[in-house]
Amino acid sequence: MRDYASTEIRNVAVVGHGASGKTTLVDALAFVSGSSKRHGSIKDGTALTDFSPEEIERKYSINLGCAYAEWMDTKINLIDAPGYADFHGDAISALAAADGALVVIGASAGVEVGTETMFHEAVTRKDPVLFVVSMLDKEHASFDRTYESIKSRLTNKVIPVEVPIGEGASFRGILNLFSKKAHLYKKGTKAGEYDEAEIPADQKPTFDKYYQELIETIASTDDAMLERYLEGQEIARDEAIAAMKEGMKKGELFPLFCVSAEQTYGTRALLTKIVELMPSAFEMEELHALTGAEGDKTVEIHAKDDAPFSALVFKTQSEPHVGDVSCFRIMSGVVVNGAEVFNATRNATEKLGHLAVAQGKERTEVNKLHAGDIGCVAKLKNTHTNDTLSTKEHPVRLPAPVLPEPLVQFAVHATNRNDEEKVQAGLHRLHDEDPTFEMHYNQETHETIVSGLGERHLEVNMAKLKRKFGVTAELTKPQIAYRETIKGKGEGQGRHKKQSGGRGQFGDCWVRFAPLPRGEGYVFDDQIVGGAIPGKFIPAVDRGIQEAAVRGVLAGYPMVDFKVECFDGSYHSVDSNEMSFKMAGILAFKAVASKCKPVLLEPLDELEISTPGQFLGDVMGDISARRGQILGSDTIADTGRTVVRAVIPQAELHLYATDLSSMTHGHAGFTRKFRGYEEMPGEAAQKIIAEASKKTDEVLAEA
Numbered sequence: 269m270r271d272y273a274s275t276e277i278r279n280v281a282v283v284g285h286g287a288s289g290k291t292t293l294v295d296a297l298a299f300v301s302g303s304s305k306r307h308g309s310i311k312d313g314t315a316l317t318d319f320s321p322e323e324i325e326r327k328y329s330i331n332l333g334c335a336y337a338e339w340m341d342t343k344i345n346l347i348d349a350p351g352y353a354d355f356h357g358d359a360i361s362a363l364a365a366a367d368g369a370l371v372v373i374g375a376s377a378g379v380e381v382g383t384e385t386m387f388h389e390a391v392t393r394k395d396p397v398l399f400v401v402s403m404l405d406k407e408h409a410s411f412d413r414t415y416e417s418i419k420s421r422l423t424n425k426v427i428p429v430e431v432p433i434g435e436g437a438s439f440r441g442i443l444n445l446f447s448k449k450a451h452l453y454k455k456g457t458k459a460g461e462y463d464e465a466e467i468p469a470d471q472k473p474t475f476d477k478y479y480q481e482l483i484e485t486i487a488s489t490d491d492a493m494l495e496r497y498l499e500g501q502e503i504a505r506d507e508a509i510a511a512m513k514e515g516m517k518k519g520e521l522f523p524l525f526c527v528s529a530e531q532t533y534g535t536r537a538l539l540t541k542i543v544e545l546m547p548s549a550f551e552m553e554e555l556h557a558l559t560g561a562e563g564d565k566t567v568e569i570h571a572k573d574d575a576p577f578s579a580l581v582f583k584t585q586s587e588p589h590v591g592d593v594s595c596f597r598i599m600s601g602v603v604v605n606g607a608e609v610f611n612a613t614r615n616a617t618e619k620l621g622h623l624a625v626a627q628g629k630e631r632t633e634v635n636k637l638h639a640g641d642i643g644c645v646a647k648l649k650n651t652h653t654n655d656t657l658s659t660k661e662h663p664v665r666l667p668a669p670v671l672p673e674p675l676v677q678f679a680v681h682a683t684n685r686n687d688e689e690k691v692q693a694g695l696h697r698l699h700d701e702d703p704t705f706e707m708h709y710n711q712e713t714h715e716t717i718v719s720g721l722g723e724r725h726l727e728v729n730m731a732k733l734k735r736k737f738g739v740t741a742e743l744t745k746p747q748i749a750y751r752e753t754i755k756g757k758g759e760g761q762g763r764h765k766k767q768s769g770g771r772g773q774f775g776d777c778w779v780r781f782a783p784l785p786r787g788e789g790y791v792f793d794d795q796i797v798g799g800a801i802p803g804k805f806i807p808a809v810d811r812g813i814q815e816a817a818v819r820g821v822l823a824g825y826p827m828v829d830f831k832v833e834c835f836d837g838s839y840h841s842v843d844s845n846e847m848s849f850k851m852a853g854i855l856a857f858k859a860v861a862s863k864c865k866p867v868l869l870e871p872l873d874e875l876e877i878s879t880p881g882q883f884l885g886d887v888m889g890d891i892s893a894r895r896g897q898i899l900g901s902d903t904i905a906d907t908g909r910t911v912v913r914a915v916i917p918q919a920e921l922h923l924y925a926t927d928l929s930s931m932t933h934g935h936a937g938f939t940r941k942f943r944g945y946e947e948m949p950g951e952a953a954q955k956i957i958a959e960a961s962k963k964t965d966e967v968l969a970e971a
């Protein structure tokens with residue numbers, strides 16, 4: 269491959285709802301341009317950017333994928349983003365690596381939730397957006413309906429630059445409004461070849477209508493142009509394109525194109541427009557990065573070759589037999605094959621051996637890459653997704669894209685107990701690749717918890733674990749870390765006495781229990797006067813009580829938030845020792861705690877749920893059904909959405925993300941954070957207590 273300078277590079281993220289045809293489009297664009305040798309397909313498992321076994325098996329994208337199309341002396345880097353919400357993290361990373369977005373919309377489905385999400389992400393990032401109506405050959409395809417759905421649900425600044433001739437089975441061409449020509453396709457077209465023709469007579473009214481709309485819209489972006497247009501002057505193609513590009517940059521215009529990627533119809537015109545309308549990598553807006561490992565200063569980063577090298581690693585992926593493959597976007601400077609670079613995020617030096625560009629899973633070695641380009645490299649030792657590569661002389665850290673928080677949790681257990689360590693190591697590696705997949709150990713329930721963006725996300729990661737690291741693990745509903753406390757006061761004795769020949773054991777203590785406010789833990793108060801218990805044995809009483817409290821008195825959960833006063837006792841000058849007083853403490857706990865109105869505490873989370881108004885009733889009703897308490901709600905005027913704040917017991921939140929999504933057809937979102945512990949209401953608590961005693965009985969029966 270030849271060298272491409274920053275001005276000759278376009279970086280485009282291909283985003284949209286699940287199954288809208290993104291991967292098929294990326295494959296077709298790379299193939300039609302001649303940069304990829306084979307026209308792959310999802311059905312055959314040969315699509316360029318869906319090459320992992322997990323993707324081939326499931327027939328949807330899981331990881332972002334990199335490809336390129338060389339067209340009009342330009343290298344178009346295409347980053348294929350997954351569409352399903354479970355893999356939203358990679359879609360954000362794709363946008364972070366690109367300078368513009370193709371938002372793909374299936375012509376039968378129209379705008380869907382994922383289209384809205386990704387369009388808003390792109391607009392928020394101030395990326396120029398180009399809409400692509402895909403699958404126009406499919407049954408029930410409708411250009412008009414799709415166009416209307418964009419206007420009503422996304423933006424009324426959308427403007428068609430192409431209009432299809434025919435739809436569904438009769439889709440056979442496009443009206444190219446800029447060139448004022450028709451592109452006519454023949455059945456069996458292999459690589460987007462078409463006959464250019466005058467606008468067919470039966471299409472003339474359609475053409476006239478959309479042409480007028482296009483030119484008026486473009487002209488109205490500039491007063492001088494509008495004046496000339498109103499005077500009846502022609503707006504030249506180049507001028508119109510330049511104005512449209514400018515309008516896109518400002519977020520005032522969103523052009524719309526038409527394709528059937530499977531048949532390669534419309535792909536050549538789209539490639540041309542990507543080159544003409546998307547900003548070059550050189551036009552990248554300046555970025556602000558932190559310098560040095562400590563990040564003490566901010567610097568401006570420009571896509572210039574003569575600046576120090578800096579690059580954002582937007583994806584790492586480990587592959588058996590290959591090692592880690594890292595994809596990076598160069599933000600400034602050039603990089604040569606074999607260069608030594610510095611990872612300031614982790615304070616590690618890395619060597620870029622076999623510097624390459626990726627066409628799906630194929631990597632082609634290159635000598636040099638310029639500012640703004642996208643490259644990849646294998647076998648970096650310490651570099652993970654979202655790290656910055658730079659140089660030792662000019663270490664910088666680029667702002668990492670903000671990825672969504674994982675909200676779905678499962679406990680994970682190695683299928684084979686001996687594999688526990690390998691499972692842990694594998695899960696860590698999966699997190700390094702995908703920061704939206706997390707793991708932690710819950711000390712209270714002794715379980716490893718994995719969290720992700722959805723059930724499908726976690727299930728796919730278990731499949732990756734098996735294939736990449738050769739171990740299997742199962743996901744189960746996580747145990748809830750209940751606790752116990754007391755609501756009443758009480759006092760009593762713990763007396764341990766044992767006489768078994770030789771030297772005996774003797775310890776005796778009197779204690780008072782009282783509840784403490786939530787979150788205060790445990791307090792031990794030594795009130796012994798006159799040496800009723802010798803000072804050296806008192807800590808043993810405390811330890812005994814703490815040891816017994818770990819197992820509670822109701823259902824085996826740790827008892828918290830209570831105070832113990834040790835106010836009396838007795839000892840034996842020969843038989844008393846620490847062990848005996850610890851036993852006395854244990855006995856005292858058992859005797860007293862159960863008399864002090866013990867209750868179960870449960871962990872609660874605070875949620876902020878954002879939902880469109882029409883689902884509010886269902887969302888609220890569901891919160892009550894989950895024993896939740898609504899704290900308040902706010903309606904956001906310009907979006908018509910309501911944000912509900914509620915406190916819900918963790919025990920009722922397993923799979924909430926899935927349930928909320930099906931309740932609102934994917935339109936609602938939420939955040940969740942730990943709120944604290946509260947007393948569990950009677951009926952629910954009784955169930956947990958009954959379950960615990962059943963478990964104890966089973967253990968006893970087995971013994």
Ligand SMILES: Nc1nc2c(ncn2[C@@H]2O[C@H](COP(=O)(O)OP(=O)(O)OP(=O)(O)O)[C@@H](O)[C@H]2O)c(=O)[nH]1
Pocket residue numbers: 284285286287288289290291292293310311327328329330349350351352402403404405406527528529530531
């Ligand atoms: N008829 C027709 N089918 C298409 C076309 N493009 C894609 N498809 C089919 O639509 C399905 C989804 O296509 P993909 O390319 O995987 O869609 P995607 O947007 O990448 O999906 P995710 O990665 O899961 O978000 C596949 O079965 C494709 O074969 C098209 O132009 N015409």
Ligand SMILES: [Mg+2]
Pocket residue numbers: 290291292318328329348349350351
């Ligand atoms: Mg895909």
